[in-house]
Amino acid sequence: MKITKYLEVSTGHRLPIQNDICSNLHGHTYKLMINIEFYRQEDEYIDMGSFIDWQIIEKLLNKDFGHRYLISKHDPIIKQIKDLPGIRIVDYFPTSENISKEMIDLISQEILLEVRKKDIGHMSVRLKLSETSNTSIDMQRDFKINKRIHNTYVRQ
Numbered sequence: 356m357k358i359t360k361y362l363e364v365s366t367g368h369r370l371p372i373q374n375d376i377c378s379n380l381h382g383h384t385y386k387l388m389i390n391i392e393f394y395r396q397e398d399e400y401i402d403m404g405s406f407i408d409w410q411i412i413e414k415l416l417n418k419d420f421g422h423r424y425l426i427s428k429h430d431p432i433i434k435q436i437k438d439l440p441g442i443r444i445v446d447y448f449p450t451s452e453n454i455s456k457e458m459i460d461l462i463s464q465e466i467l468l469e470v471r472k473k474d475i476g477h478m479s480v481r482l483k484l485s486e487t488s489n490t491s492i493d494m495q496r497d498f499k500i501n502k503r504i505h506n507t508y509v510r511q
């Protein structure tokens with residue numbers, strides 16, 4: 356049993372490390388597809404969709420990303436814009452890959468808090484994040500409950 360949720364979040368960024376139009380201030384409406392699977396053993400899936408409070412996850416994502424402008428603390432223009440409304444200073448350059456990593460960790464940690472006392476052996480969280488209609492990042496985190504066992508991500 357796989358639970359899928361679709362969300363959108365509008366976020367601004369720039370990538371000064373790229374010497375093209377991506378170094379201009381701009382934004383995207385990121386499309387997120389979140390898949391979650393719970394299972395006790397390898398092939399014993401659990402229907403636990405009702406344990407996930409999607410409104411909390413949506414609020415968390417909106418708080419950190421919704422109509423925010425992400426800027427790396429290493430960006431040369433940070434002094435000029437750091438005090439503007441909606442600015443959020445991050446440790447990373449806000450590429451799709453890095454935004455995906457932060458989002459999937461945020462989502463995973465929240466769900467782990469919600470389900471850690473349930474009878475679940477494993478949880479798998481997959482995030483597909485599309486910055487444009489022809490680019491997406493696909494990332495997965497697999498957890499033994501309370502213990503992350505490995506993570507992978509693939510750029511498509």
Ligand SMILES: [Zn+2]
Nearest residue numbers: 377381382383
């Ligand atoms: Zn961009």
